[in-house]
Amino acid sequence: MKYTLFLLAVSSFVWAADQPSSDEQAVRAAVQQFNDAARKGDEAALNKLLSADLIYVHSSAKVETKAECIAALVAGKPDFQVAPGVQVKLHGNSAVVHGKMTFNGTQNGAPVKSDLDFLQIWVKSGRGWQMVARHTTRITS
Secondary structure (H helix, E strand, C coil): CHHHHHHHHHHHHHHHHHCCCHHHHHHHHHHHHHHHHHHHCCHHHHHHHEEEEEEEECCCCCEECHHHHHHHHHHHCCEEEECCCCEEEEECCEEEEEEEEEEEEEECCEEEEEEEEEEEEEEEECCEEEEEEEEEEECCC
C-alpha cells in the first residue's frame, strides 16, 4: 500500500513538472494572438501585443519600430505558420521564444513563401505579455 501511494505521489509530481506554467501558456497564447492579428491585419490587437519600444528585425535585416511594423503587417496581412516545437524560456517577467515558421505573403505584388527561424522576446507588464523584440533569419536548403 505504501509503495502504491509512493508511486502515485511521484507520478503526479512528474506529471505536474511536465505541464507548462500559466506564464508559459500565456506567452504561447500571445504568440498565437500576434500571428492571428498579423494575418487579419488587426491594428488594435497588434497595438496591444507590441511594446512601444519594439525592435522588429526582418530576415532582410530591415529594422522597424512599432508604428512601422504595425503599418506593414496591416497592409501585408502575412500568414505566419509556426512549426511544432516552439521553445519558450521564462526569465522572471521576460520570455524568450524560439522556433521555426513559414512566412506566406506578398512582396511587390508577388506571392512570397519563406522558411524562417525566429527569436522573440516578450515582457510581462500591466498590459499583459508584449513583444519587445523579434528577429528572423531565412532558412536556406
